[in-house]
C-alpha cells in the first residue's frame with residue numbers, strides 16, 4: 036500500500052467510524068452469531084498474492100461486523116464498560132501511526148515524559164496525595180500481578196527471584212471473598228498458590244466489606260503457624276456486586292503488621308474524580324502501597340489503559356527491574372518504565388489520556404459518571420416497583436443486581452433471552468451462592484432513555500418467557 040492509498044482509506048475509515056457510532060443503536064448489542072460462523076467464512080489458507088483494499092474492507096463489513104458485540108453501544112449494561120471516547124480514539128490513531136516502542140526513555144522520550152505527567156494528573160484527579168508516582172500498564176491483571184510479585188519479594192527479603200520459591204515457606208495473601216479472579220490468577224502465577232490466598236468473609240450491605248477483625252485474626256493465626264503474611268489486597272468496587280472494603284481499617288492493619296498492600300479499584304476508581312463519592316468509598320486510600328484503576332473502563336480512555344499508582348516504586352523496581360547490556364542507557368538519570376512492569380515492550384498509552392482529559396476536562400467526565408450513577412439508581416427503583424422483580428443488592432455507584440422469580444436456571448434463561456432480544460446486554464453473577472442478574476451503567480454515550488428502556492425490555496422479555 037502506498038501513502039496515497041493509505042490517506043484515501045484512512046479518510047474512508049474515519050467516516051466509517053463516525054457513521055458506526057451514529058447508527059450503533061440500530062444494531063443488537065450482543066453479537067447474534069453461532070460459534071464457528073465467522074471462522075467458516077474466512078479462507079482456509081493465507082493469500083499468496085495481495086488483494087485490493089476494497090475487497091478487504093467489504094469482507095470486514097459483511098464477515099466481521101455481524102460477529103461483533105458492541106461494547107460502545109449505549110445500551111451495553113453487561114460486565115463493566117470499556118469506553119473509547121472519540122478523542123482517545125484519535126490519539127490511538129496517532130499512536131498507531133508513530134508506532135513507537137516505549138520501553139526506555141531514550142526509545143521514546145515524549146512517551147515517557149507524557150506518561151509521568153498523566154499519571155500525576157490522574158493522581159490529582161482521584162484525590163491521591165503527593166508522593167504517589169506510577170506507571171501505565173495494559174490491564175489491572177498485570178498491575179495486580181506486579182503488586183503480588185512485589186509482595187512476595189518484599190516479604191522474602193528479595194530472595195524469591197534469585198533462589199526460587201522452595202525455601203520461602205508459606206507466603207500468605209489476604210483479601211475478601213468479593214475480589215476479582217485476577218487476584219487468584221496473580222497468586223497462581225506468582226507461586227503463592229490458591230491455598231495461600233486467604234479469602235475473608237465480608238460484612239453486610241451496603242458495602243459488603245472485608246471483616247477487619249477476621250483479617251487481624253487470620254494474620255495472627257498464620258504467624259503462630261509459622262507462615263509469612265506477605266500482602267493484603269483490598270477492593271473498591273468488586274466485580275460481582277461492587278463490594279467496597281474499609282480502606283482506613285485495612286491500611287491501619289497493613290501498616291501495623293508491616294505487610295505490603297494493594298487496592299483493586301479497576302472499575303470504581305474512575306468515579307473518584309467526583310469528590311462527593313470519596314467520603315463513602317475512598318477514605319484511607321492514601322495508606323496503600325499500590326493502587327490500580329482502569330481508565331479504559333469508565334473514564335473513556337480506549338482499551339487498553341490501566342494505571343498503577345505506587346507509594347514507593349523502588350519496591351516494585353527491586354522486584355522487576357533487570358538491566359542486560361543491550362538495555363543500558365548512558366547519560367542523565369531518566370525513568371525507564373519497562374523496569375516497572377513485566378513486559379519489556381510498551382505502547383504509548385499516555386497520549387490518549389492527555390487527549391481525553393484535555394478534550395472533556397475533568398468536569399465533562401464527572402458529568403457522565405454522575406449521570407450513570409443517578410440513572411442506575413432510577414432504574415433500580417423502576418425495577419423494584421415492577422412486579423415480579425426483586426432487587427438483590429442495592430446500587431453501589433452504577434452497579435446493582437436483581438432477580439426474577441425462580442431458580443438459577445430461570446435467571447440464566449432470562450439473561451439469555453434478553454441478550455437474544457438484542458436491545459440491551461446484561462450478564463449474570465453469583466451472590467450468596469445464588470445466581471442473580473447484574474446491571475451496570477457506564478457507556479460513554481448512554482442517555483437516561485437508554486437506561487430506562489431497560490425496564491421495559493426486561494419486563495417484555497420476562498413476559499414472553501411465561
Ligand SMILES: *Cc1c(COP(=O)(O)O)cnc(C)c1O
Nearest residue numbers: 174175176215217273274301302
Ligand atoms: C475489570 C476488573 C479487573 C480486571 O481488569 P483487566 O484490566 O481486564 O485485567 C480487576 N478487578 C476488578 C474489580 C475489575 O472490575
